[in-house]
Amino acid sequence: MISQKRKIADSLVYGLIYLCVALSVALLAGIILYVFVKGVSHVNWEFMTTVTSVLRGTVGIAGNIVNTLYIIVITMLIATPIGVGTAIYLNEYAKPGKIVSLIEFATETLAGIPSIIFGLFGMMFFGQTLGLGYSILTGSLTLILMVLPLITRNTQEALKTVPDSYRNGAIGLGAGKWHMIRTVLLPSAMPGIITGVILAIGRIVGESAALLFTAGSAKTLPKTLSMLFPKIFQSGGSLTIQLYLSATSEGDFDSAFAIALVLLVIVLLINMGTKWLAKRFDVSRIQ
Amino acid sequence: MNKKTIVEKTVQLGFFLCAVVAIFAVCSITVYMFLKGTPALSKVGVFHLLFGTEWMPTAADPAYGIFYIILSSVVGTAMSVAIGVPIALMTAVFLSEIAEKHVASVVGGAVELLAAIPSVIYGLMGMMILNPWMYKLEQAIYSGDATHQFTGGANLLSAILVLAIMILPTVISVSTSSLKAVTDSMRSASLALGATKIQTIFNVVLPAAKSGILTGVVLGIGRALGEAMAINMVAGGTVNIPLPFNSVRFLTTQLVSEMGYAQGLHRQVLFTVGLVLYIFIMIVNLILLRTRKKGVEHD
Numbered sequence: 001m002i003s004q005k006r007k008i009a010d011s012l013v014y015g016l017i018y019l020c021v022a023l024s025v026a027l028l029a030g031i032i033l034y035v036f037v038k039g040v041s042h043v044n045w046e047f048m049t050t051v052t053s054v055l056r057g058t059v060g061i062a063g064n065i066v067n068t069l070y071i072i073v074i075t076m077l078i079a080t081p082i083g084v085g086t087a088i089y090l091n092e093y094a095k096p097g098k099i100v101s102l103i104e105f106a107t108e109t110l111a112g113i114p115s116i117i118f119g120l121f122g123m124m125f126f127g128q129t130l131g132l133g134y135s136i137l138t139g140s141l142t143l144i145l146m147v148l149p150l151i152t153r154n155t156q157e158a159l160k161t162v163p164d165s166y167r168n169g170a171i172g173l174g175a176g177k178w179h180m181i182r183t184v185l186l187p188s189a190m191p192g193i194i195t196g197v198i199l200a201i202g203r204i205v206g207e208s209a210a211l212l213f214t215a216g217s218a219k220t221l222p223k224t225l226s227m228l229f230p231k232i233f234q235s236g237g238s239l240t241i242q243l244y245l246s247a248t249s250e251g252d253f254d255s256a257f258a259i260a261l262v263l264l265v266i267v268l269l270i271n272m273g274t275k276w277l278a279k280r281f282d283v284s285r286i287q
Numbered sequence: 288m289n290k291k292t293i294v295e296k297t298v299q300l301g302f303f304l305c306a307v308v309a310i311f312a313v314c315s316i317t318v319y320m321f322l323k324g325t326p327a328l329s330k331v332g333v334f335h336l337l338f339g340t341e342w343m344p345t346a347a348d349p350a351y352g353i354f355y356i357i358l359s360s361v362v363g364t365a366m367s368v369a370i371g372v373p374i375a376l377m378t379a380v381f382l383s384e385i386a387e388k389h390v391a392s393v394v395g396g397a398v399e400l401l402a403a404i405p406s407v408i409y410g411l412m413g414m415m416i417l418n419p420w421m422y423k424l425e426q427a428i429y430s431g432d433a434t435h436q437f438t439g440g441a442n443l444l445s446a447i448l449v450l451a452i453m454i455l456p457t458v459i460s461v462s463t464s465s466l467k468a469v470t471d472s473m474r475s476a477s478l479a480l481g482a483t484k485i486q487t488i489f490n491v492v493l494p495a496a497k498s499g500i501l502t503g504v505v506l507g508i509g510r511a512l513g514e515a516m517a518i519n520m521v522a523g524g525t526v527n528i529p530l531p532f533n534s535v536r537f538l539t540t541q542l543v544s545e546m547g548y549a550q551g552l553h554r555q556v557l558f559t560v561g562l563v564l565y566i567f568i569m570i571v572n573l574i575l576l577r578t579r580k581k582g583v584e585h586d
Contacts, residue, residue: 002483010485017385020377021394024455028397031404031412038415085305093299094306105576106309112572113316113565114513116539120546120561121316124323145312152309176291178298206405209515209539213546243407244516247414260408267403275396 032264039261042254048262051221059255061262063219067136067236071215072204074140074232075147080197082144083151088181090152091159111149115210118146122214134235139215146210147200153286154199158192159185161283191281195274199285202270205263208240217241239263317565324562327351327555336559342526342536344545344553351556353541355526357563360538362529363443363518364511367450371511372504374451375458376493379500382459383466384488395463402456410520413449414441418521421445425532438534441523446535449517454507461506465499466492502578509571512564515539538564 050060086103094100122142132138162185170180186193216235219242222228237245239259246256274285328336331351339352378398382391422440429435469492477487493500515537523534524544536544541560549557 002481006483006486010483013485013489014385017377017381020374021381021386023374024378024401024459025394025397027452027455028401031408034412034416035408082305082308085302086309089299089302089306093302102310103306106313108576109313109569109572110309112509112568112575114509114515114539114568116513116515116542117316117320117561117565117568120542120558121319123546124319124558125315145316148309148312176295178295181298202403206403206407208405208407209543212516212543240405240407240516243405243411244520247407247411248520253415256411260411263405263408267405268400271396271400271403 035257035260035264038253039257039259042258043261047255047258052219059252061219061239061242061255061259063221064237064239064242064259065262066221067215067219068205068238070136070232070236071140071143071211071238072201074137075143075204076197076200078140079144079147079151079200080193083148083196083200084155084186084193086148086152087155087159088185091156092177092181092185107149107152110145111153113146115146115207118142119210119213121145122210127214132233134214134216136215136232136234136236139211139236139238140232142210142214143204143207146207147203150200150203150286151193151196154196155189155193157284157286158189158195161192162188191277192283195277195283195285198270198274198277202267202274205238205266205270206240208238208244211238211241212244215241217245320558320562320565323555323558324565325559327552327559330552331556336556337563344549344556349553351552353526353556353560353563355528356536356538356541356560359443359527359529359535360512360564360567363447363450363522363535363537364508366447367454367511368504368508370447371451371454371507372458375455375503375507376462376500378455378459379462379466380488380493382463384484384492398456398459401452402460406453406514406517407520409449409453410517413445413517413521417445417448421532429532435532436534438523438532441521441534442532443522443529443535444531446518446522446537447531449521450511450514453514453517454510457510458503458507461503462496462500465496465503468499469495498578498581502575505571505575505578509568509575512567512571513539515543519543538567 046058047060048065049062050058051063052059086107090100090103119142122138126132126138126141127134132141166184166188167180170184171177175183215238217237218235219237222231239262243256243259243263246252246259277283278285336351336353337357338354339350340354341350341352342355343350378394382395386394418440420440421442421444425437425440425442429437473491473495474487477491478484482490518537519540522537522540524536524540525534526536527533529535538560542557545553546557
């Protein structure tokens with residue numbers, strides 16, 4: 001028989017557990033609701049498509065949106081091949097030994113370094129030593145180091161799920177290893193790789209500390225088409241950086257909440273995207 | 288060598304070079320942190336810098352003591368873990384042991400989203416909701432106290448609460464998966480011996496998942512120690528003894544707030560602040576590797 005005392009103690013613990021769960025869920029609901037209520041009236045077409053200008057009297061985040069896109073594209077263009085390449089080397093070529101454990105140790109370590117340290121290093125190395133200054137390129141190069149583990153680990157997981165019979169089948173039919181990787185392995189692992197890429201994009205969209213001292217805070221748009229490429233050598237503040245500045249030095253909380261809402265929508269979409277991929281293709285996500 | 292072998296060898300070399308990038312990155316980060324972080328140590332003096340309690344970098348006779356900054360980071364991290372981990376563990380227990388499948392997927396999804404919210408949004412929420420509450424509390428506690436410097440709610444306590452919330456998702460997800468990894472036979476054995484579900488969870492399942500939970504806690508410590516933007520927005524900005532209602536600076540927020548304008552020796556001292564943070568993080572990482580290894584052996 002379970003004693004009366006035990007029953008009471010158990011119900012108390014149950015109550016505590018439900019309280020903690022309610023708190024976690026309420027936090028999320030509260031944040032989403034609060035940001036939505038405070039931000040929705042300030043998000044409009046003009047806000048999304050103009051640049052803040054005292055002369056024209058406009059407040060807008062078009063420049064920050066473009067900067068964020070620049071940073072995403074440049075970072076992912078470089079980080080994806082390196083991350084996928086690392087995973088392929090670790091899973092398909094390397095034999096267990098010192099070099100493999102060293103690479104895995106380095107990847108783990110990179111994953112554990114906080115973004116402010118990446119920002120500091122990026123500022124010193126890419127910004128000063130390489131002379132790139134405060135620029136979109138400096139920011140992107142810094143973020144590559146940050147998202148590399150994310151892509152490597154997700155690709156590794158995806159490669160592990162490809163059955164060995166696929167590899168042996170292709171090799172047995174006379175395909176070279178590179179041919180096998182290109183035509184059999186990568187297509188089979190694609191959903192997992194894409195998941196890693198989307199998660200990395202999510203990290204970039206939400207990143208701020210690593211960008212503050214690398215990409216800077218400028219909010220202008222490239223003026224002409226020919227300025228599209230040179231723009232990467234100029235300073236460019238992302239959405240998160242603009243939110244930070246709006247909420248602190250500029251004291252413009254309307255804009256801060258509007259940007260927060262835009263960021264939340266992007267984060268929600270990314271979350272839904274990876275969930276859909278996970279369900280559809282049965283891939284695991286490593287965040 | 289025929290053409291095919293040359294292609295194969297080149298491709299293999301290419302993949303190898305990709306893999307070396309991570310090693311190269313970690314090495315250069317470490318070298319740079321030490322290279323830039325050590326000069327100030329000899330210029331100011333190791334003891335004066337690390338254990339000095341006066342921070343006046345722009346005064347005519349500047350003082351560069353970062354002891355309170357280090358202390359704030361340690362206290363802030365410890366307190367936020369102390370608050371966040373129990374809540375996270377209870378949630379993990381719910382997700383793995385109690386919740387029905389569809390409830391678990393809703394709560395689990397919420398936790399995942401919490402992890403994805405950018406830190407500046409946490410900071411903004413802290414500024415708008417937490418700080419005013421803290422200010423009211425502060426006014427109630429210190430009313431009539433002439434010596435207390437009012438912070439408007441931007442203080443250590445606000446930062447600790449924001450950090451506690453921000454580490455929740457990390458600790459929850461790692462603990463949940465380690466709880467789920469405990470075999471059902473252990474639960475059945477405990478229940479068959481007459482233990483209640485709660486007794487089983489707390490006396491059998493949680494101890495069995497110990498190493499995985501520990502990994503989650505260490506990850507949470509790393510996350511709290513390294514968080515910069517969110518707490519910079521809620522913690523005020525004065526180098527101060529880490530007391531609950533004091534405006535404080537952490538290692539990370541010190542960098543965020545002053546790196547933009549610091550010059551000369553002041554700047555070098557900030558690099559030392561970065562180095563101290565980096566060493567803390569490396570220690571956390573090494574502990575993490577060990578607990579992970581233990582977890583693997585245990586399984």
